Amino acid sequence: MTTLTLRRPDDWHLHLRDGEMLKGVLPETARHFARALIMPNLVPPVVTAANAAAYRDRILAAKPLNSDFRPLMTLYLTEETEVKDLRAAAEIGLITAVKLYPAGATTNSAAGVRDFSKVKRVLENMAQIGLPLCVHGEVTDADVDIFDREAVFIDTVLDPLRRDIPGLRVVMEHITTQQGVEYAQAGGDDLAATITTHHLVINRNDILVGGIKPHYYCLPVAKREEHRLALRKAATSGDQSFFLGTDSAPHTDNLKEHACGCAGCFTATNTLSILAEVFEQEGALDKLEGFASLHGPAFYKLQPNDDTVTLTKGDPVTYPDKIETGDGPVTVFDPGMPLHWHVQI
């Protein structure tokens, strides 16, 4: 196969940041994707309907001319989130989901949830109205090894939470383990999982062998090879429980190449070419449209996009090593393999 036409994809987990960074990174996503679910971990976070409306307007103002890109907004769940504000935001279609960060789990998560009993009423209301909860699924206990934090979260937080609040629709964000795959597979229609581009490509050796690679450091951190293989199998299986959330998470190079480097891989620029390469390697190019363009809208009860994107296979395609933003350069994720699928724009 040398040409592949898909319904235009959506990105179900994206960090656009704000200000100059937003202006710099938004065109990279808007070039290929129709919609993206926008993460609310700004400083300060997007915690109210008014915050979400203002942020949506800043995104729309930063959008390239003639782009139809649509941001789908989320609220950052805190122990102070008000049911009334959240329900009103959902009713007018201002928000598509609510994001749960365990406090301290990842970039800008300090305002996240410490005591789950304090958000129970909000979660019950979300279950009633069918508003999905997107979860950064890692425990933060100092005594749990960072490579075990996702599996421990599933057993000790996520599973009890889902039993406690029947009907709550949950997206396990950026899963990185076999345990994540198995839990998502078994969860029925109210549970799904996003998988990033980079976790299909790198394992933990890529971060650490031959010198530390700060641009491969993200959270949840990439795991052993067996987990990467489980993710590839899940993504290319055609199972509707799995769909694309790139978790493209830009940080300027000075903050990545640092004694205490920030977590996040920036993949917006070359994600589609990488995914086509990965799906081809797995003999599953016919499953790419489901993963990138159909399963996500089905979970969120939205229509898939009407228009299409076409990829053609040819000589290796090159992408810039970095993009320039008003805040400084941002390194584009290096998949460490030649990419042959060109995205027509």
Ligand SMILES: NC(=O)N[C@@H](CC(=O)O)C(=O)O
């Ligand atoms: N994935 C990351 O490593 N970083 C994300 C936060 C997140 O999605 O956990 C960020 O905002 O930089």
Ligand SMILES: [Zn+2]
């Ligand atoms: Zn996260």
Ligand SMILES: [Zn+2]
């Ligand atoms: Zn993220």
